[in-house]
Amino acid sequence: MKHLILAGLTAVGLAGLSATNAAADGHAAKCGMGTGVQATGEPIKVGGIHGNAAPGDFSSSTDAAAAYFSCVNANGGIHGRPIEYLVENDQWNPELAGQAALKLLVDEKVVAMVGNGSFLEMAVNAGTYAEQGIMTMASACAVSECFESSNIVSTNQGPLASNIGAAQFAQEELGSKSVACIGLAIPNVGTWSCDQVTKLMESRGGAGHSIFLNPAAPDVNSALLEAVATGADTMLLNLPAGLGIAVLKAAEEQDLRDAYKWIAPTPLYDLSVPEAIGKYWDGAVYVNAELAPFTDGGADNKNWIKVMDSYAKADDPRDSFSQSGYLSARFFVDTLLAMDAADVGDRTKVNAAITAISGYKSDLLCGPYYVGKADFHMPNHAGHMVLIKDGGFEVVRDCYDYDSAYFKPHFAIEKELGLR
C-alpha cells in the first residue's frame, strides 16, 4: 500500500514534468562513457549511507546516486568495470550509523563513499572517514560536522548556507530589517545556522533573533508567539518540512500572513509542500532552493529526470536531495574516468583524485564544485529563491552568491584554486 500510494503521488506530481522533458529531446539518459554497452569487468565497490526512519526519509540522495551508477554500468562502466553501489540505512540511530560505516569501509573495503544523506551519520563518522582515508562525497547533509570537517564534502548547502541565502534575499529584495530565525534546539543544526543569520543581519545594519523549538514539543504556537514578541518583521522557518508546516498553520490561525515576510531554507522546497500549506499561503512564502529549480531547462537537470525515469523506481522521490545525489555520483564518475584505468580500484588513489577535484561545473549548481584539502568544505554557497505560488513554485531570483563573513575562508581557498 505504501508503494501504491507513492507510485500514485509520483505519477500525479511528475508525469507532466518528465513527459515534457523526454519529449523535448528524444535522447536517452547520458551517463559515464556513454557506450550503451553493459560493463562486465571486476566491480568497483562504492558505499553510501542514508537515514530512513521516523522522523524523516533522507534516502532520495542514495536512490538517485544508485540510479546514476546503474546508468553508468549500462554505458560501459568505468573503463569496462561496473560500479557496485552498497547502500546502508542508519535509521536515524547513531549506533547503526557507526556500524554502517565500519561495514562498508572495513568489511566491504569500498573505495569511496558517495551520495550519503543523513541527519546524523556525518557527525558520528567524520572521525572514521579521516582514519580510513576516505573523502566522503555526501549529498544531503544537515549537521555542522558535515561542513566543518576534513574528510566530508557535500553537494547540498545545509541549513547554514540556505538560511543565509534566504535572509540575504529578504534583506535585499523584501526590505527586511529584523529576522526571527525559528530553528530546532539542536546545537549543530538550529543554533549553528540561526547564529550566522543574526551575524549576517547585524553586518547589514539589521537585527536577528533566534527562537529555538524543542523537536519533541507538541506545541509550536508558543515559539511563534515568541517570534512575534521579538518585534521582527521577517519570519525565517529554519525547520524540517513537517514542523515548518505546523508553524505556518499556527500563523494562519492568527492571520499573520500579511504582518510579516515569510522565508524558509530548502526543506520547504518540496513538491508536496504547496498543497500541504494550502491556498492561504499562496504567493506569501519565499523558499531558498540550494540547487537548480526542478523545472530548470539545464542539461544536467533534464538528464537527472531521465536517469531517474529510466533507472530509479517510480516511487523514488524527485527532490533536491535527489538532484544532489545525482550530482555527487556524476562528479565521482567523472573523477574516476579521468584517472588511469589501473588505479580506479585503489582507495588511496581514488580519494586523492576526489580531494583534487576543482572547478567541476553543472547547471544544477550556481558555482563551481571543488574539494581541496581543508578542515571545512562547502563548495555550494550560491542558490535560487522561489515563491510558493499556484500550488507550485515560481523562481523569483536566479543564481546569486551568498555574502557572509562565514564564507571568508571558503572564498580564500577558491581564490587559491583559481575559481574566484
Add this chain to the structure above:
Amino acid sequence: MDRLAIFMPKTASARQAIVFSLLAFFVLPSVIGAQWTNILTSAACFAVAAAGVAFLYGRVGMVSLTQVGLMGVGGWVMLRLSHGTDLPFEINLILAGGVTMVFGAILAFPALRLRGLYLALITLMAAGGFEILFATYQFPNGGEGFWGVQTGTEVGVRRPTIATSDTGYLRFTIAVSIACFLLIEWNRRSKPGRAWAMLRQSEAAAMAASVNVVFHKLWAFALSGLIAGFAGALLAGSIGLLDPSTFRASESILLFALAIVGGARFWQGALIAAVLYRILPALLNDWGLDPDLAFIIFGAGLLHALITAPDGIAGQIFGNRAVAKGSTDGGLSIAGLSVRYGGVVALEPLDVSFTKPVVGIIGPNGAGKTTLMNAFSGFVSSTGHIDAGGTRLSSLAPHKRSQWGLRRSFQKAEIAEDLSVRQNIQVQLDGAKISASERDKAISIALDFVGLDGQQDTLAGQLSGFERRLVDLAKAVVGSPRIVMLDEPAGGLSSDETEKLGDLILGIHAHCGAQTLLIDHDVDLVKRVCGETLVLNFGRKIAFGPVQEVFTHPDVVAAYLGGSEK
C-alpha cells in the same frame, strides 16, 4: 568462603553462563567483522541495562521505565569527564556509574510511597524529563565549559588504554558486562536478595521480619542505576559520542518491554532482550527489510510473552526443560467413585471428567470435598475408578500414587519446623529415583517458582504463615507431579496474600504441566483461577462446568444462600 562458593557452578544455568562468557570473550571478537564487532558492543551495553531493569521487575517487583534515560546520564558523565579531565577511562567508568547510581536512588524515593502502575508512571515521567533535558542541552562533544557542546567538532571519547581497538573494546565491554551480571547475581543470592524476595511478596511481612524496607528499595534502585550508568558509559566509549535520539522515553519503555519478552527472571532473558533490541534490527537492515518490521515483531513478541509466557522466552527455553514434565494427558476421569463410612454415605457415586488445568471443588462444610481428596490419595477405601493419564490411579497403593505424581497439601501446612526450607522440599523427592544434581536442580526450580529462592536455608520454624504455605506449595510442585491437590491453601491468608497465591496456582500448569484440584471456600479465588468447578453438597454433585455457569446454577445459589434443597 560462602561468598566464593556461590560463584561455583552448581546449576546448569551457571554452567551455561560460564561457557557463554568464555565464548563471548575469547572466540566471538576474533571471528566477526568490524560492523558486527560494533553491533555486539552495543548489544552488550544494552544487555547490561536490560539486566538492571529485569532484576528490578523480576526480583523486587518494581517497574522502572527510565532505564535508557539513566543510561543517558551515565553516558553524559563519561563524555564530560573524558573531555574535561585526563582521568583514565576505567576511573571515568566508575564515576559515571556512581553518579547514575545517585540518580537511580533518587528515583527510589517515590518508590517508598508508590507501587505498581503509579511507580511505573512516575518513572515514565522521569524518562520524559531526561529526553527533554538531553534534547535541550545535548551531550558534550569536546567543547569548552560545563556543557561542552561545540558545533563542528567531532572529538570522540577516550577508550581504555588496554582496549583502544574495536575488538579490544568489545572484549572490555564483555568483561564489564559479566562483572555487572555477577554483581546482580551476588546481590540476589545474599542478604539484599532475600529482603527483595520478601518485599515483593508483602511489605508488611518484610517489616515484621525486621527487613529495612527503605534501605532495600533504595539499594535496588541504586543498583539498577549503577548498572545503567555503566551501560551508558560503555556505549559512549563505543560510539565516541552520543545522540539524544538514543535516550528517548519511548526507548526506555521498549527496553523494559523487551526485558519482559526475554524473561525477567533469567540471566539469558537480558541477553535475549539485547539481541532483539540491537541485533535483530541490524539483521533486518542487512537483509534489506523495512526497519518498521522490528516494531511489529517487538509488539507481537510483547503481547505473546505477557499472555502466554510470564517468564519470557528465556523461561520457555531454559525454565524447566531438564526436568520431565508430568501431566495427565488423556484426562482425569472419575467413574462411580463413592465412599461410605459404615452406614453413612460420605460421597455418593460420582461421575465426572476434569479437563481444565485448574479445577475447583467447592461446597459448604461437610459437603464431601475432603473425602473426595482422601479417596484420591487412597487414605479411605472407596469403590469406583479414578483414571488419570492412562493410569488407573484407584488400583495403586497410596505411596505408589505419590510416586506416580499425585501431590497433596493439607489444610494446615504440614512442614517440619526444624528442617530448612530446602530440606523440607527435599523430603518430597527422597523417594524418587533421581540423581543428587537433578534433585538439587528440581528443588531450586520449585523454590524459584514460589519465590523462596532467597530463603532456602532458613529454618521452616522461622517462617510466616504465608511462607509456610509457599513451602507447602513448593513441595507439591517439586519434581514431576501430575496432579496437585490443594486443600484450602488460602485459609487464614490476607486478601493480598490470596491474590499472590492465586497467581502461583495459575502458573502451576505452565510450570510443571500438572493438573491442579483446588478446594477452597474463597469464592473469589476459585472464580479467578479455576477453569471448571465441581460443586458438592451433602456428598452429592450438584453442579459441574465452567465457573460462571456454575455460580449462576440455581442449586448452587440455593446451597450457598441456605435455601432448602429440592
Add this chain to the structure above:
Amino acid sequence: MKIDRTLALSFAAYVIIMALAVVWLTWGKPATVIGLFAVSGLATGSLYALGGIGLVVLYRATGVLNLANGAMGAAGVMFAWQLVQWGTPGPAAWAIGILLTTGLSLGYGRGIAPHLAYQPPVVKAAATLGAALIILGLINFFWIEDARKFSFPTDAIGVKILGLRVTGTRLIALLAAIGVVVATQIYLTRSVRGLQMRSLADNRDLSALIGIPILRVETLAWGISGLLAGFAGLMFGNLIRLEPTVITFMVIPSIAAAICGRLENLWLVLIGGLSIGLLESLLTFSPLLKGVRPMTPFVIAALAMLWMQRGQRLTFAGSD
C-alpha cells in the same frame, strides 16, 4: 468531614502554587502579551486533557491504562487523511477514521485484553504498549514520512480571545473536553451501564458475582474510549501536526494529565491538563527554563502524584 478537609487542603495548595508560578513567570510583562500566551497555553492544555480523559474513562471501567491510545488515534487520522486524498468527502472520511480507531480499540478490548484480565495493572499497561508498537510499525510501513496537513473547515473561522485568534477547531477541542467530562459524569451516575462500570472499577469479581455482564460493560468502555481516541487523533492531527510518531507519543503528556486526576477524577484531569498547558506556555517568559518547557507535564505529574500519596505507607503487595 475528613475528606472535605483533605480536598480543601489540596485545592488551596493547588491555587497558591499556580498563582505563585503565574505571578513569578509573568512579573513585569505587558498584560496583552500575557493574555496571548495564556490563551495559547490553555489551547494546548485542552489537548492534553482530551487525551487524558480518554485514558481515564477506559482505566476506570477496565483497569487498563491504554498506552496504545495515541497510536490508535494516529491510525485513524492517517487513514482519514488518505481517504481525503483519494477524494472522499471530509465528514465521511473523518467518520471512517474515528470508526477505524474505535475498531482497533474494540479489537484489542475483545481479542487481547480478556487474556490479561487478572494481571496487575502495570502488566495490562505494558501489554497495550505491544499493540502501540504493532500499530505504529504498520502506520510507518504504509505511510512514509512526508509533509502532510489535516484540515477542518472550522480552521477558517475563529474568535479573538485576549488578543489571540482562536480557531473553531481549537474551540471544538476545548468544548469537547469539557463536554466529555460532563457527559461521562452524568452517564456514570445516572445510567445502569454507568453504575455497572463504576462497580466493575471497584471490584471485578464481586461485580461478576452480583450478575453484572462484565464482557458487555467492558466492550462498551473500550468502544467509548476508542471513539474518544479517534476524535482526539483527528484533533491532534489538525492542531499539533500530522506525524504518526508525534501523535502516538502524545500519550505520554496525556498520561501526565490523567495522573493529575489520579486516573479517576475527570474534572481533575481537565484542570490538570489545562494547568500543564498554561504553565508550559508561560514558561516561555523564563530565559532559564524556556528550553526545557516540554518537561512541564512530567514535572507537574510527578509532583501531583507525590502530593496525592503524601503520608501513605505501603503494606501489602497487590493493590496499587
